[in-house]
Amino acid sequence: MTKITNPFEIYKVLPQTNCGECTLPNCLAFAAAVIKGQKNLVDCPYVSHKDKEILANRIAIREDFSRARGEDLDLLKSRVRDIDFSTRAALLGAKLVAGKLAVKSLGKDFFIDINGNVTSECHTHVWMTVPLLSYVVQSNGADITGRWVPFRELKDGSAMNPLFVQRAEKPLKKMIDRNRQLLGDLISMFSGQRADNNLFASDIALSLYPLPKVPILICYWNREGDMDSDLNIFFDSSAATHLQISSLFSLGVGLVMMFEKIARKHS
Ligand code: SF4
Incomplete structure (x- = not known):
């Protein structure tokens, strides 16, 4: 799939009304900010859900x-x-x-x-x-519900989900494929807890608390026959009442980046 690097490709799906609701002066500035990674498509309330889903995985973010x-x-x-x-x-x-x-x-x-x-x-x-x-x-201080949901089911999560899969879930799955012990190390280093392994029929499940009321659950499924291994990161269903989706994205991706550094040091 060809990656979008030209802001005009984004501009084409915008309403081009320059309404300023995204806090930028016009739609072209918004398109450029999306390519630079400074804004996300969800920040324009007028991009259709379908366009958000199609484009989210194709945007090649230039900036750090x-x-x-x-x-x-x-x-x-x-x-x-x-x-x-x-x-x-x-x-x-x-x-x-x-x-x-x-x-x-x-x-x-x-x-x-x-x-x-x-x-x-x-x-x-x-x-x-x-x-x-x-x-x-x-944060509105809501209590943890105990109901785990994938990133895509959080408020505004579906549009950013392809990028979350690419930047958080896939790299973490690869790390654990290479080193199953890593999950055990994360538990001891970061006060994690082993969750019930039958949760979502996973083979390994652990919960971590990156914030007091924003726990995450990492579930890993072993390779079985022709079926590749798999990994999902779940959030408590209350997560989007504590943080906007862009911050939850940052939290998940940031954690995985930190785990990558740790895995490199230990290898
Ligand atoms: S909110 Fe959307 S329509 Fe309005 S200026 Fe920003 S990009 Fe354009």
Whole structure:
């Protein structure tokens, strides 16, 4: 399938009304931003569902994922300043420690100050800090439902799902195909829990908590005869009430990028 690298290919499916609802001055600027990875097709409310699904897998993003996330980071930091940590902590499943909000991610505390700066005993990276600050700013505090759903079933998830499969699920499946022990390592490194292996009839299932109220479930199915192995990443059905789909995407892809680094170090 030919990848789209020319913004005019995107522009053709836009209504070309330059309404500005995507926060950009016109549709051409939006098309260019999509190619650069700074905007997603779901950010234009007028692209048809069918076009979103067809195009999502064909867009060759030119710019670095981290750069687009970096721009989001500045905006989020400015919004953290308006938040009352003391009333927000319990709602988010976080704690207040010396005036900072302590949010657990993968078993480790991340501390957020009133200027939105994030510190931790671990290395912090923009793929993690953007969903973390988005969680602090946007989450409605809903409790975990215990019902696991695939990315495509989350609000606005279907349009981004082909990219999620390509950037998160397929690379993680390949890693586990090569090294089955990796899942066990992830459990011990990131305070994960082995889930019931019969869940979705999977052979291996584990849950991780990248954010206190946003758990993920990784299910892996072994190769069987002619059937290739398979892997899916599930989210709690409440996930989209805590984070927008772009942040859930960033969280899933970022986790897999981190696992790749760990797998390379251990090989
Ligand atoms: S929201 Fe859609 S129609 Fe409006 S300017 Fe942006 S791309 Fe064009």
